[in-house]
Amino acid sequence: MSSFTIASIPREELLAPGHRMCQGCGAAIVMRHLLKALGKDVIIAHATGCVEVTTSLYPETAWRVPWIHVAFENAAAVASGIEAAVKAMKRKGLLSKEKRVKAVAIGGDGGTYDIGLQALSGMLERGHDVLYVLYDNEAYMNTGIQRSGGTPLYAWTTTTPVGKLWRGEWRRKKDIIGIVRAHGVSYAAAVNFAYITDFYAKVKKAAEIEGPAFIHAYSPCVPGWRHEPHLTVKIAKLAVQTGTWVNYEIERGTFRVTTPVPKRLPVEEYLRLQGRFAHLTKEEVDTVQRMVDEDVEYINRLAGTVVIGPVERKS
Amino acid sequence: MVEKLAEFVANGELDAEFIHVESEHSALSAVVGASAAGARVFTATSSQGLLLMYEIMHIASSIRLPVVMSIATRAISAPINIWCDHSDFMAASDSGWIMLMGMNAQEAHDLVIAAYRIAEDPRVLLPVAVGYDGFWISHTVEPVYVLEKEEALRYAPKRVTWRALDPEKPVTMGPLASPEWYFEFRVQLQKAIEGSRGAISEALREFGQHFGREYREVDGFYTDDADVVLVAMGSVTGTAIPFAEEARKAGLRVGVVNVRLFRPFPEEEVFKHLENAKVVAVVDRAINPGSPFVGPLYSDVAVTAFKRGLDIPVLNYVTGLGGRAVLRSHLEAMVKHAYGFVGKRMRDVETHYGFVGVRE
Numbered sequence: 001m002s003s004f005t006i007a008s009i010p011r012e013e014l015l016a017p018g019h020r021m022c023q024g025c026g027a028a029i030v031m032r033h034l035l036k037a038l039g040k041d042v043i044i045a046h047a048t049g050c051v052e053v054t055t056s057l058y059p060e061t062a063w064r065v066p067w068i069h070v071a072f073e074n075a076a077a078v079a080s081g082i083e084a085a086v087k088a089m090k091r092k093g094l095l096s097k098e099k100r101v102k103a104v105a106i107g108g109d110g111g112t113y114d115i116g117l118q119a120l121s122g123m124l125e126r127g128h129d130v131l132y133v134l135y136d137n138e139a140y141m142n143t144g145i146q147r148s149g150g151t152p153l154y155a156w157t158t159t160t161p162v163g164k165l166w167r168g169e170w171r172r173k174k175d176i177i178g179i180v181r182a183h184g185v186s187y188a189a190a191v192n193f194a195y196i197t198d199f200y201a202k203v204k205k206a207a208e209i210e211g212p213a214f215i216h217a218y219s220p221c222v223p224g225w226r227h228e229p230h231l232t233v234k235i236a237k238l239a240v241q242t243g244t245w246v247n248y249e250i251e252r253g254t255f256r257v258t259t260p261v262p263k264r265l266p267v268e269e270y271l272r273l274q275g276r277f278a279h280l281t282k283e284e285v286d287t288v289q290r291m292v293d294e295d296v297e298y299i300n301r302l303a304g305t306v307v308i309g310p311v312e313r314k315s
Numbered sequence: 316m317v318e319k320l321a322e323f324v325a326n327g328e329l330d331a332e333f334i335h336v337e338s339e340h341s342a343l344s345a346v347v348g349a350s351a352a353g354a355r356v357f358t359a360t361s362s363q364g365l366l367l368m369y370e371i372m373h374i375a376s377s378i379r380l381p382v383v384m385s386i387a388t389r390a391i392s393a394p395i396n397i398w399c400d401h402s403d404f405m406a407a408s409d410s411g412w413i414m415l416m417g418m419n420a421q422e423a424h425d426l427v428i429a430a431y432r433i434a435e436d437p438r439v440l441l442p443v444a445v446g447y448d449g450f451w452i453s454h455t456v457e458p459v460y461v462l463e464k465e466e467a468l469r470y471a472p473k474r475v476t477w478r479a480l481d482p483e484k485p486v487t488m489g490p491l492a493s494p495e496w497y498f499e500f501r502v503q504l505q506k507a508i509e510g511s512r513g514a515i516s517e518a519l520r521e522f523g524q525h526f527g528r529e530y531r532e533v534d535g536f537y538t539d540d541a542d543v544v545l546v547a548m549g550s551v552t553g554t555a556i557p558f559a560e561e562a563r564k565a566g567l568r569v570g571v572v573n574v575r576l577f578r579p580f581p582e583e584e585v586f587k588h589l590e591n592a593k594v595v596a597v598v599d600r601a602i603n604p605g606s607p608f609v610g611p612l613y614s615d616v617a618v619t620a621f622k623r624g625l626d627i628p629v630l631n632y633v634t635g636l637g638g639r640a641v642l643r644s645h646l647e648a649m650v651k652h653a654y655g656f657v658g659k660r661m662r663d664v665e666t667h668y669g670f671v672g673v674r675e
């Protein structure tokens with residue numbers, strides 16, 4: 001991954017400034033760098049969600065690449081159609097055969113883990129040359145922070161409130177890359193913009209591969225996670241350093257962790273910066289820690305070696 | 316429908332990308348994406364599949380994409396039933412699509428070709444749906460003249476007349492529109508569909524010039540001197556026309572109107588066939604439960620008459636739901652019942668609708 005350095009990040013901005021994403025929005029960072037990594041020769045199909053509404057308010061647009069939004073659950077299907085159209089028109093000589101135009105679908109966690117899962121599965125199964133990018137802010141932010149299949153354990157959301165009986169979300173986040181992997185795709189990767197060169201390397205690789213590829217992008221959300229806007233990158237970094245988020249890729253069946261973490265920080269350091277976890281008791285933090293430990297063990301098993309080390313407690 | 320297209324593609328007769336979608340929702344989404352990218356597209360569905368597409372139908376028309384779809388019109392659940400009526404077609408009739416209805420297999424074929432001419436006309440740029448009765452047309456055998464590819468392309472040449480997604484000229488489609496702009500988008504859609512009539516007439520007329528089969532938005536049979544005019548859509552008109560001829564021999568002056576273009580509703584053309592009638596009998600193959608009209612075709616015909624001050628009884632006969640056959644005897648029962656209202660006015664009608672061919 002080291003071939004790509006900060007200096008190689010293109011200067012040209014394909015996501016125009018002036019969009020309406022919040023200050024400190026993780027998705028805004030994802031989109032900006034995603035477009036830089038992809039370049040101009042793309043057509044984007046975007047699912048309904050926070051990014052879609054904040055970047056396309058008529059009569060303005062933040063997109064300096066061709067872009068279409070159709071609905072919430074169908075970005076993968078729309079992108080399938082775009083890819084098929086480009087293929088057919090090239091074959092018929094209606095489009096230049098030389099130029100590669102990549103179809104890219106973008107969806108939030110709601111649009112991917114939940115309502116768009118079927119369209120995603122169809123797209124992956126059919127083998128379209130489409131890159132699907134999931135920006136995961138772990139709830140339905142656009143409509144007011146309702147939980148999704150990507151919401152983590154104990155997270156407060158407006159539909160998993162903290163009350164006398166409820167303690168926030170009580171289920172675990174779904175293994176979306178596991179689901180994608182089951183379709184036998186050539187490339188799937190988890191990215192985190194706090195590790196920006198890794199982010200670029202993976203997006204570029206995913207876009208270059210012929211056939212379906214999947215990028216799972218970590219995306220903090222200021223109002224949804226209830227954190228300070230200036231802490232976005234810090235939180236993103238802590239997600240990796242605590243083992244809560246693991247940067248990895250699966251390339252033609254081969255699993256590789258791209259950001260090894262020899263010594264983990266306690267998960268508490270990650271949780272305490274976010275208001276959505278403010279209600280957690282010591283026991284609940286321990287439960288989250290155990291869950292992360294289990295996940296890390298699983299990752300190490302897949303990697304065949306200890307790439308994410310044990311928690312090191314500062315005393 | 317799609318099975319035949321698959322054969323064409325499998326044999327290399329049709330050079331196309333065939334997308335094996337996992338649902339109708341994705342089918343329409345994929346053709347919307349492909350059309351937005353500049354391709355000519357087609358999909359087909361029925362019944363529950365059409366209802367699943369419903370969300371995307373509105374989006375296709377509002378993004379102004381020339382998608383063409385055929386609909387073998389069928390009943391909707393529950394109870395689940397795979398046979399003919401117009402419940403699906405009517406449920407989609409508020410989605411901003413131009414909607415045509417074929418009365419036999421030849422029309423089901425021809426109108427799809429005409430649909431491309433209409434949809435892609437730069438004055439139109441709207442999706443077009445071509446309905447044809449499920450089973451009565453879709454699953455019965457009739458000889459059909461199939462157009463040669465070259466002939467069809469001469470009549471409807473492929474040109475990208477709409478703004479396509481292209482990295483050389485990036486555009487944003489399907490944006491968010493606030494209260495400041497949304498209304499204008501919807502008004503544009505209404506104006507576009509209203510304004511499509513000229514292009515539709517032209518496409519149908521030229522179809523006749525090219526292939527010798529001319530279709531009109533509305534057909535009228537024996538309506539000049541009819542006492543009772545039956546207004547219907549789809550295959551039932553194929554029963555109604557010979558029935559009217561027979562009824563005339565028995566002294567019942569019956570006329571028949573076939574509505575081929577349902578959206579935009581061709582009011583003038585329909586009205587022309589009603590003005591001399593004494594009673595209008597609208598045959599519906601769907602119910603809009605709880606509406607004051609009951610039948611959806613009835614609502615359009617009744618408003619057409621009302622707007623023009625035609626104060627005669629306009630009655631509604633709902634029949635043939637869920638694949639029940641509509642027989643000449645049913646049409647006879649409607650006409651005989653309608654004859655009872657000759658000389659009356661609408662306000663004299665106590666119950667404007669009835670069900671024909673149903674258990675008591």
Ligand SMILES: Cc1ncc(C[n+]2csc(CCOP(=O)(O)OP(=O)(O)O)c2C)c(N)n1
Pocket residue numbers: 048049050051071072073107108109110111112137138139140141142143148
């Ligand atoms: C079928 C459908 N249901 C509900 C909605 C309303 N809706 C729009 S965006 C959204 C949530 C999006 O959540 P997510 O995909 O996680 O994206 P985010 O807003 O969090 O970025 C919902 C529920 C819709 N547009 N369509």
Ligand code: SF4
Pocket residue numbers: 020021022024025026027028050051054137141142220221222223224
């Ligand atoms: S609500 Fe969250 S995801 Fe949406 S723009 Fe704000 S920070 Fe970004």
Ligand SMILES: [Mg+2]
Pocket residue numbers: 108109110136137138139140141
């Ligand atoms: Mg979300």
